[in-house]
Amino acid sequence: MLIIAGRFEIDPARRDEFIAGKHAAMGESRAEAGCIDYVLSADPLESGRVYLYERWESKEHLAPHLARLGAAPPDPDGVPILSADLQQYEISAIGPIGS
Numbered sequence: 429m430l431i432i433a434g435r436f437e438i439d440p441a442r443r444d445e446f447i448a449g450k451h452a453a454m455g456e457s458r459a460e461a462g463c464i465d466y467v468l469s470a471d472p473l474e475s476g477r478v479y480l481y482e483r484w485e486s487k488e489h490l491a492p493h494l495a496r497l498g499a500a501p502p503d504p505d506g507v508p509i510l511s512a513d514l515q516q517y518e519i520s521a522i523g524p525i526g527s
Contacts, residue, residue, distance in 0.1 A: 429464075429522065430490055432482035434514030438507055440475035446507040447478060457482070460496075462489020480514065487518075 438446050450468050457466040462485040471477035484490045 429519040430482075430484045430487060431517040431519060432480065432484070432490075432514060433517065434480050434512065435471075436478045436480065436509050437476055437511040438478060438509055442507045443470055443475060443478060449503075449506060457493060460489070460493050462486060463493070476510070 436446075447468055447470060454466055454468060457463055463482070464485060465481060465483040467481050469479050469481070471479060484493075
């Protein structure tokens, strides 16, 4: 299992617009084979921060998703991302908290 987690910094005045502009893409990603979870969400304390959380069954499932994103043309009308920090985590064991 893979987890992709990170954050985007954007203009605080355009945060809601940024997230709304990603609704269709979130739905498309959730429909991809091997996607377990995919969400962009606003930080409740930092008005210019948006978090990304993805969970995939495997690297093999993630690869077509990344290829699709890489092939997409840039959105000139989209909200600019000021900075981004995204990391991939490979999970070797899963269990309930506290076990």
